[in-house]
Amino acid sequence: MLHIPLLRHGVSYRSLDEAHVPHHRTGQPFVAVSQANVGLIRRDLLPSHQAAARRALATLSAEHLLAICQEAADRFLHGTLPIGDDQQTPQDYIEQVSATTGMPYVLARRNMGRIADVLLQMRQIIGGLTRQLGLPVLDTGVGEVAGQVLSFFPRTQALAVVLPSNSPGVHALWTPAVPLKTPLVLKPGSAELWTPFRIAQAFIASGCPVEAFSYYPSDHAGAGEIIRQCGRSMFFGDASSVGIFGGDPRVELHGPGYTKILIGSDQIERWTDHLDLMVASIADNGGRSCVNASGIWVPARGREIAEALASRLAAIVPREADDPEARIAPFTDPRVATWVDNQIEAGLREPGAIDLTAGHRRGPRAVQEHGCTYMLPTIVYCDSPGHPLANREFLFPFASVVEMGPEEMARLPEAMGPTLVVTALTSDRGLLERLIASSLVDRLNVGPIATNQIAWDQPHEGNLFEHLYARRAFQQTAPARVSATGSAA
């Protein structure tokens, strides 16, 4: 059986404790994954070991690291890379991601391209995250913008990332840490083990110091230990698990998105112009991303919009994993599909909501096809934001079309609650000002921009540069000048 080892500062290690991850369709063990014991994690992440890894990475200039990103993009997309004692071609990778997550090949391949794009565009991304400070500041800690001296210092020796299994694209978020000279300590999701390992191998093959990558498949205790031992972390999880770290500034939380499209009163009569945008926002990538819309919030025409969306989404049906037309993924655990279905049915029993996709289906929402359990796309119309289904998010194309009264419109964005992405289709200046001023909105798209259309030079649930670096006051006399292009004189 294929085996994925740990990476201990880049060095492969086969643990005696292995988890066997099944193929989503057959249920048979597909890959053995070494598991890191907590003591091993703690020992590897002792401060002196973290500092050594950072030194190894920081030896290279930011310019050099950007060149490595370019090469890594190519290797990630086209190269044959090590995986344990085996080799992994790009097609192997796609089929392996599909095997343990259920994601169709076509979606896995699209995510692969997206990650490679991020690596290729890393210069622009770093420029966006640092507000064009210039690369030398990452080498010397000192830079100059508009005649003003700026100095930054790293807040941490390593970035811990506790990852999800929903979609490979999410891994693009941590890759800027490499040119930001911060080693990575990765705890992969239990089913999506492939992408972080392949990215790490692509970087290493491109000349990145091996010490920059630690990879520790582990249990919850291991994940917690990784976060405790690193000065800065990114944590991906559901609402209950992210709550453990709420209020800890060292941890950047990535929980449910509750992403929404908001149509203002001034645009609602033109809603048909935005139907394609709404369909794409809900259903692209199988509806598995936090940036997929789970709500369409409108002041009127809600029922008509829901009917139109239901008609369009009903065309999405289960297909084989290798079908190029496949657009949704099965649930790897049928019990989760049953739980989700029960949640939706329980919500529908509350007055004020109706499943408009039900009329387009020939049977239940949860179906068995191709030996797997799928949830068919679902559009629910809710007559008020207070309905239990108005603000839910599930791991398949599901959205509620929520109709608001004038009072609720006036309470926007508070009425929507915390929202990762809001695409605002309105020219209402007052509403836009409230959205811009609100802490409840993380990403704001003004105009017809799909919720899942990401500008990678924009921060996503926090600015990674600001998470990893802090600014200090800095003054210097002429003889001791630290150059923005060289080391201390």
Next chain:
Amino acid sequence: MPVSTDAVAAREALDRWTREIVQWHFDPATGAPFWLEYASRLDWDPRLEVRTYDDLAKFGAFQDDWLRGGPVRRWVPKAYVGRPVSLFETGGSTGVPKSRISVEDFRTDYEQFSETLPDWAFPAGGDWLAIGPTGPRRLRLAVEHLAQHRGGICFMVDLDPRWVIKLIKRRAFDEAERYKQHVIDQALTLLRAHDTIRCLFTTPKLLEALCEKVSLRKIGITGVFCGGTEMTPQFHRFAVEELLEGVYFAPTYGNTLMGLAVHKPVVPEDNYAVIYYPPSPRAMMEVVDPDRPDRVVAYGETGRVRLTTLTKEFFMPRLLERDEAEREPPCERYPWDGVRNVRPFSRFQATVVEGVY
């Protein structure tokens, strides 16, 4: 699998010892009130019908609730009335702790265990440091007795596992970490202040934490006796390869109710599997079918651990433990059944907080 001469002899010794213990505990002159009262309700006489170890099946499964609550004196054999009695409790991770009385058993068990320790690693006259659960646990007196038996003096640092379990249950991980560091800090102070300390008893997690702060070899430790919680093959390997720097490692599986099981000497073909043998005939560990606990599984098969304790102080036939393991065949040194890779019983895992200290 052919049965060796040693295994046959060991089995005969076990049968003889079983008869002697049953005679003792069901004799009105020597037995414990619990068993004498129990026998009065039977329509058969244990002293007549228990001829072999397998005959203990007539008792059915021992109910661990019998050990929760009092009166504890019902467990004191009449032959020991008037002797100083110690009371030991289990960790308490499954509710009200089980308790067991002891007069000399803990000393006997640990003196027997002492015979398995190499003198170069646990030198005569070397002092000990015990870091781990004390309080009502048997370890408190037993490790100290082990040290004294080998001519040493035992320093102690306490850890309260019940408090740690509460911290974990309310997800106060930082507080649990600070408590662990508090324990380790005390241990470091003792190690640095007393260069006569050569031998260490501690739990797996405390061993990891201690080795983050100090090189055991450099500070003079030559032998580590480790137990108290689950130990995985991966931990065993990690300890040997990365923590101990050649310091001798003696993993053990013990509990208040049974005594102390000894680790099989490490051989490469076992690949760091943690294999224990009980102190037959004073106690036995078997691996049984969880759904038919009267059936011992085949060698190599997984099942639930069943304990039997056979001493003159304590008779406990066929207690189903909260652990599972693989059944291990006898080895040259221990010609009776052992257990491999003991871990929490998977059907209980949702409710038991284990291995936290």
